[in-house]
Each structure stands twice: as structure tokens, then as C-alpha cells.
Amino acid sequence: xxxxxxxxxxxxxxxxxxxxxxxxxxxxxxxxxxxxxxxxxxxxxxxxxxxxxxxxxxxxxxxxxxxxxxxxxxxxxxxxxxxxxxxxxxxxxxxxxxxxxxxxxxxxxxxxxxxxxxxxxxxxxxxxxxxxxxxxxxxxxxxxxxxxxxxxxxxxxxxxxxxxxxxxxxxxxxxxxxxxxxxxxxxxxxxxxxxxxxxxxxxxxxxxxxxxxxxxxxxxxxxxxxxxxxxxxxxxxxxxxxxxxxxxxxxxxxxxxxxxxxxxxxxxxxxxxxxxxxxxxxxxxxxxxxxxxxxxxxxxxxxxxxxxxxxxxxxxxxxxxxxxxxxxxxxxxxxxxxxxx
Amino acid sequence: xxxxxxxxxxxxxxxxxxxxxxxxxxxxxxxxxxxxxxxxxxxxxxxxxxxxxxxxxxxxxxxxxxxxxxxxxxxxxxxxxxxxxxxxxxxxxxxxxxxxxxxxxxxxxxxxxxxxxxxxxxxxxxxxxxxxxxxxxxxxxxxxxxxxxxxxxxxxxxxxxxxxxxxxxxxxxxxxxxxxxxxxxxxxxxxxxxxxxxxxxxxxxxxxxxxxxxxxxxxxxxxxxxxxxxxxxxxxxxxxxxxxxxxxxxxxxxxxxxxxxxxxxxxxxxxxxxxxxxxxxxxxxxxxxxxxxxxxxxxxxxxxxxxxxxxxxxxxxxxxxxxxxxxxxxxxxxxxxxxxx
DNA sequence: CTGTTAGCGCCTTCAA
DNA sequence: TTGAAGGCGCTAACAG
Numbered sequence: 160x161x162x163x164x165x166x167x168x169x170x171x172x173x174x175x176x177x178x179x180x181x182x183x184x185x186x187x188x189x190x191x192x193x194x195x196x197x198x199x200x201x202x203x204x205x206x207x208x209x210x211x212x213x214x215x216x217x218x219x220x221x222x223x224x225x226x227x228x229x230x231x232x233x234x235x236x237x238x239x240x241x242x243x244x245x246x247x248x249x250x251x252x253x254x255x256x257x258x259x260x261x262x263x264x265x266x267x268x269x270x271x272x273x274x275x276x277x278x279x280x281x282x283x284x285x286x287x288x289x290x291x292x293x294x295x296x297x298x299x300x301x302x303x304x305x306x307x308x309x310x311x312x313x314x315x316x317x318x319x320x321x322x323x324x325x326x327x328x329x330x331x332x333x334x335x336x337x338x339x340x341x342x343x344x345x346x347x348x349x350x351x352x353x354x355x356x357x358x359x360x361x362x363x364x365x366x367x368x369x370x371x372x373x374x375x376x377x378x379x380x381x382x383x384x385x386x387x388x389x390x391x392x393x394x395x396x397x398x399x400x401x402x403x404x405x406x407x408x409x410x411x412x413x414x415x416x417x418x419x420x421x422x423x424x425x426x427x428x429x430x431x432x433x434x435x436x437x438x439x440x441x442x443x444x445x446x447x448x449x450x451x452x453x454x455x456x457x458x459x460x461x462x463x464x465x466x467x468x469x470x471x472x473x474x475x476x477x478x479x480x481x482x483x484x485x486x487x488x489x490x491x492x493x494x495x496x497x498x499x500x
Numbered sequence: 501x502x503x504x505x506x507x508x509x510x511x512x513x514x515x516x517x518x519x520x521x522x523x524x525x526x527x528x529x530x531x532x533x534x535x536x537x538x539x540x541x542x543x544x545x546x547x548x549x550x551x552x553x554x555x556x557x558x559x560x561x562x563x564x565x566x567x568x569x570x571x572x573x574x575x576x577x578x579x580x581x582x583x584x585x586x587x588x589x590x591x592x593x594x595x596x597x598x599x600x601x602x603x604x605x606x607x608x609x610x611x612x613x614x615x616x617x618x619x620x621x622x623x624x625x626x627x628x629x630x631x632x633x634x635x636x637x638x639x640x641x642x643x644x645x646x647x648x649x650x651x652x653x654x655x656x657x658x659x660x661x662x663x664x665x666x667x668x669x670x671x672x673x674x675x676x677x678x679x680x681x682x683x684x685x686x687x688x689x690x691x692x693x694x695x696x697x698x699x700x701x702x703x704x705x706x707x708x709x710x711x712x713x714x715x716x717x718x719x720x721x722x723x724x725x726x727x728x729x730x731x732x733x734x735x736x737x738x739x740x741x742x743x744x745x746x747x748x749x750x751x752x753x754x755x756x757x758x759x760x761x762x763x764x765x766x767x768x769x770x771x772x773x774x775x776x777x778x779x780x781x782x783x784x785x786x787x788x789x790x791x792x793x794x795x796x797x798x799x800x801x802x803x804x805x806x807x808x809x810x811x812x813x814x815x816x817x818x819x820x821x822x823x824x825x826x827x828x829x830x831x832x833x834x835x836x837x838x839x840x841x
Numbered sequence: 842c843t844g845t846t847a848g849c850g851c852c853t854t855c856a857a
Numbered sequence: 858t859t860g861a862a863g864g865c866g867c868t869a870a871c872a873g
Contacts, residue, residue, distance in 0.1 A: 174844035210554045211866030214849050230576050256583050440781050515860040552850030555865050
């Protein structure tokens with residue numbers, strides 16, 4: 160059924176080597192022969208067997224992606240970008256979904272052990288030193304997406320800047336008492352520092368205009384609406400509660416909004432809320448937030464990996480993509496602004 | 501670096517054939533030899549090269565998944581189930597994301613052309629007759645998930661029953677005027693008939709208790725909140741508007757809720773709304789809905805495919821998974837129930 | 842420029 | 858029960 164390179168060679172009246180050469184774009188073929196081979200390929204509807212090719216080449220021609228929280232919309236969006244660029248290449252995609260720490264360990268171990276990928280895209284987590292070392296020993300070209308770190312090239316967001324933008328947006332509205340809720344800085348021990356960077360941005364924005372960093376305004380809790388809700392309630396119980404809250408993820412922003420509603424606070428009159436991510440529901444719930452170019456990180460990360468794979472370069476390249484403030488209905492001036500002035 | 505079957509053979513003092521035999525669990529090996537080989541494998545940390553294996557076997561040992569709307573939470577959940585069971589097998593996973601009709605055509609064509617998969621999982625769409633024929637000719641074992649049809653084995657939901665349950669839930673609350681909004685019955689020409697089945701369930705439930713099927717209560721529109729919103733407004737403008745609406749997807753239910761809000765209708769006092777799917781936000785928005793076991797369809801579909809691949813059976817097997825009514829805050833008795841009685 | 846041939850690593854006969 | 862050898866389809870080195 161499926162024809163082989165031999166069939167093509169026979170049909171075109173040439174040797175298999177020649178067919179292989181035109182297949183791989185070698186310039187050492189006369190135009191005439193090349194044409195003969197091309198028509199043979201077309202006539203026979205020949206498609207090279209990738210496995211034979213890989214075996215012979217000693218390459219896997221596949222890119223692995225290891226990503227946690229596979230179900231989160233933000234991750235899916237990145238995967239879409241990755242899939243999109245890989246679809247037009249000879250590379251296959253191999254997805255490793257990490258849901259637990261054990262699974263993470265096993266994934267990294269398997270990847271180097273089975274040697275089934277030439278390149279690896281690590282999404283939203285930072286390989287630790289040991290993992291990085293093994294990856295390099297196994298000669299697996301690695302690029303990180305949505306995480307900083309020192310070992311590999313990366314495509315990331317400037318989370319410090321994003322955190323600063325969010326905070327400045329609130330400051331520009333007239334807020335002085337600004338709360339901050341985020342996930343734990345190194346959530347799940349997965350080693351992503353985006354949360355911390357957003358916090359640093361928050362801090363720097365406040366410091367820049369001489370506002371105090373008040374520890375009672377700063378909270379970390381698991382990445383869920385529910386936990387954010389509980390923590391927001393503690394904000395409201397403060398003698399001098401914040402008039403605005405910057406949540407380091409939209410999901411947590413929703414928790415804050417829910418708590419506000421339960422407390423009878425109107426948004427944005429009594430409380431402003433700004434999130435981070437701009438996931439799909441955020442527009443629906445009218446949340447002001449920081450948008451990051453999710454799809455784009457997937458695309459650029461993959462292109463970067465492909466580039467490195469092709470060039471063999473080993474300089475570490477860092478691409479930083481910008482964030483945008485998306486202003487919707489959950490932020491406004493604080494209620495008592497006019498009274499104070 | 502990576503050791504080969506030859507290294508193992510030499511180390512164990514046997515021939516490569518023997519190593520291959522223990523690798524593949526042949527019984528034609530003495531226990532003693534088997535042990536020798538096993539320790540050799542362990543000592544050398546040997547892992548067989550899958551590509552060589554595949555080439556030799558003439559099998560791809562990979563499962564393809566073709567799925568539309570890759571970004572929808574419901575699809576992601578199914579993929580999770582698929583990935584989960586495949587992770588413990590020798591099979592690789594190859595995902596084809598369909599976003600347009602052209603892409604769909606190309607995917608099906610490529611899959612048979614390149615012959616890169618042994619088995620195929622088709623999610624939420626029904627292969628048409630031509631596609632089915634080609635798949636069979638190419639000897640690609642296929643299982644459908646979340647779609648009915650006659651060509652292949654499948655794991656699906658009983659959407660008729662689900663539609664009936666949704667409608668009966670409304671009826672039990674005392675509603676007699678029940679609207680129905682769904683996607684087009686064959687949306688995007690992708691050939692999924694779940695929408696139609698939900699409608700059939702709706703119709704049967706009404707008929708069962710002698711309620712009329714009123715065409716002005718039935719609307720189809722693109723799968724989006726916005727379009728559902730517009731259509732809901734047309735419901736409300738009716739001289740005798742429905743007191744409850746069954747939306748065939750949660751997304752559309754949100755559109756109905758939004759319209760109700762704009763119209764000043766209180767939910768569930770003035771209008772009951774029930775959705776379908778139980779996607780993640782639904783709990784947050786307190787939507788009563790029909791839950792379907794998404795992850796489970798992925799798991800069972802994959803297991804079914806693996807089973808067929810192993811047995812070579814060609815009887816068409818259909819697995820139907822149940823749905824559940826998840827009652828939350830958007831359904832209640834109609835306002836005028838007490839007046840009427 | 843082109844044909845021939847030796848692997849790539851594994852599985853599977855075929856003898857022994 | 859086991860070893861040796863041929864072949865899966867392709868690439869690359871070698872000779873011409």
C-alpha cells in the first residue's frame with residue numbers, strides 16, 4: 160500500500176540515494192533528475208516513513224511540552240500557540256501534563272531517560288538545578304515559557320512591570336490603601352516566580368510615590384476563588400481596610416469580588432478590584448485586569464526553540480513580552496476621595 | 501551513552517533475539533536466562549528505542565486525537581482523561597486541533613496519508629461517510645467520543661435523556677411555558693448531533709405530559725453568550741413569554757441570564773434557567789445545569805480504543821454514560837404558580 | 842552529479 | 858530454548 164523510497168527510486172529510474180537527496184533538499188542533484196523524482200513522488204503519492212527517518216537520523220523530531228495545570232485556560236492558550244507553529248514543521252508534539260509533584264519528577268526523569276524528544280518546552284515552571292543538569296546532559300534543548308530562571312532560554316512576561324502597571328492603575332484612580340492577594344510565591348513547589356514578581360511590581364509602584372508597604376494588606380493563599388474570598392474578608396475586617404485590591408490572578412480577583420458582594424460593598428464604588436491574566440470569563444464579569452499575550456508566548460517560545468535547534472547555538476536568549484492594562488468596570492476612584500480633598 | 505539491545509545481549513552473554521524476547525514477554529525463554537537479561541537491562545539502565553521498535557513492528561504505537569474547539573473547557577477535560585490513560589501505556593498521543601472546516605479536511609487527509617497513528621479518537625464530531633471510509637481503508641482503528649454515528653465504536657452521553665431531565669426538572673417546578681435555545685443542530689458542519697438530541701429530549705418531555713411544542717419557544721443560534729442573549733430578548737418580547745428556558749449549553753444559559761437581567765427579570769422568580777454541561781464557571785454563577793462526565797468519556801473512550809486495538813475486534817460498541825441534574829439557584833417555581841392554582 | 846552500500850535499533854523467522 | 862541473520866525505510870558516506 161504505502162510506497163517506500165525504493166518504489167520511488169525504481170519508478171523514477173534512479174537510486175534511493177538520489178531520492179533521499181531531493182527529499183532533503185540537497186543541492187547535489189541536477190534539475191532534470193530532481194524533476195523526475197518529484198513526479199515519481201507525486202504519482203506514487205509517496206510519504207516518507209517518519210520513524211525510519213528518525214531512526215536513521217538519530218533524532219526524534221519531536222518536541223516535548225511539560226506543563227502544569229493543563230486545564231487552566233491560560234495554559235491551554237499557550238498550548239494552542241505551540242501547536243500552531245509546530246503544525247507547519249516536521250516536528251511532532253508530545254505533551255506531558257503535570258498535576259502533582261511526583262508526576263513532575265517522573266516526567267523530567269522519563270524525558271531524559273527515554274530520550275523521546277529533541278527539544279523541550281517547559282511551561283510555567285522553572286526546572287531546578289538538578290533537572291536542568293540532567294536535561295543538558297541528555298542534550299535536550301530546552302526553552303522556558305512563562306517563567307524566568309538562569310538555565311535556559313525563555314519567553315516570559317515582565318511580571319514586575321505588570322504588577323507595577325496594575326498598582327499604578329489603582330494609584331492613578333486615587334487609591335492609597337491597596338491590598339495585594341496572590342498565590343504562594345512558589346506555588347506547589349513548582350518553582351514559578353511570577354507571583355513574586357507581580358508582588359515586587361506592586362511594592363515598587365507604592366514605594367515610587369512614597370506609599371507605605373503595609374503587611375496587613377498583603378496576603379498569599381492557594382490559587383482559588385474560594386481562598387481569595389476568605390482572605391478578602393479579612394481585609395474588610397481591618398480597622399483601615401484597603402479601598403482597592405490587586406489580585407495576582409483573575410481567579411482570585413473573582414474571589415475578592417464575591418467577598419465584597421457578601422459584605423455589601425459595591426464595586427467599584429466601595430472597592431476597586433484589578434486582576435491579572437485576562438482569562439476568558441473576565442470580560443464577561445467586567446473585570447479590570449492585566450492582559451498577557453498567552454498565545455503569543457506559545458508561538459514565540461516554540462519559534463525560539465526551533466531556532467536554537469536549527470542553529471545549535473547555546474547562548475541563553477530571553478524574550479520579554481509586554482502586558483496591557485485592560486480597564487473594565489471593577490476599578491474607579493475611592494468613595495471618600497472627594498471628602499478627603 | 502544510550503545503550504542498545506546489543507549492549508544488553510553482550511553484557512548478559514546472550515543473543516539479541518533473546519533480549520528481544522524477554523523484552524516482549526515471550527514465554528520461550530528459560531527463567532534463568534530471563535533473569536540474566538533482566539539484570540543486564542537494569543545494570544545498563546537500558547531503554548528500547550521506540551522508533552526502531554515502531555519501524556520494525558510496522559506500527560506507530562501512537563494514538564491520534566482530533567478535537568474541535570480545543571480551548572473549550574469541556575474538550576480540555578476530555579483530553580485530560582485521554583492523556584491520563586495513555587500515560588501508562590506504550591502509546592504516544594498526537595493531538596490535532598480543528599478550528600476550521602479546511603483544517604478538519606486537512607487533518608483527516610493527513611492522518612490517513614501520513615499513517616502516523618494506529619488508532620484515532622474523534623472527539624465531538626462525526627466523521628462523514630467519506631472520512632469514515634478512508635479511515636477504514638487506512639486501517640486506522642477509530643473510536644468516537646461525545647458523538648453518535650454509525651461507523652465506529654463510541655463513548656457518548658445520552659443527550660436525549662439529558663434534555664429530558666432538564667425539561668422535566670423545569671416541569672416539576674411547575675413550568676408549562678418552557679423555552680429552548682441551542683446551537684444549530686449541526687453546528688459548523690462538524691456533524692455533532694448533541695444539540696439535536698437535547699432538543700428531542702426537550703420535546704419528548706413536553707409531549708409526555710401533553711404540553712404543546714410551541715415553535716416560538718424554540719430557537720437556534722451560534723454557540724455564544726451574545727447570540728443567546730439576543731434570542732432570549734425575543735422570547736421576552738412574546739405576548740406569552742416562557743417562564744423558564746432550557747439552554748443546551750451553559751454558555752448560552754449565561755446569555756439568557758444576562759438578557760433577563762437587562763429586562764429587569766429576577767432569576768429564578770421571574771424566569772428559571774437551566775443549562776447543560778456544567779463547565780467550571782457554572783458553579784460560580786450558580787447555574788442549575790445538566791452535568792456530563794467529561795473526564796470519564798475521555799478515559800473510557802481511550803480504554804475502549806486500546807481494547808479494540810488489542811483484540812482486533814470489529815464489532816461496534818457503544819457506551820452511553822449518564823448525566824446528572826445539578827440543581828443550583830437559577831431554577832424555581834414560576835411566579836404566577838400560586839395565582840393560577 | 843549519482844548509484845551502491847552500510848548502518849540506525851529492533852523484531853522475527855529459521856536453524857540448530 | 859537459543860543464536861544468527863534478514864529486513865523494516867531511510868540517510869549518509871563512498872566510490873565512481
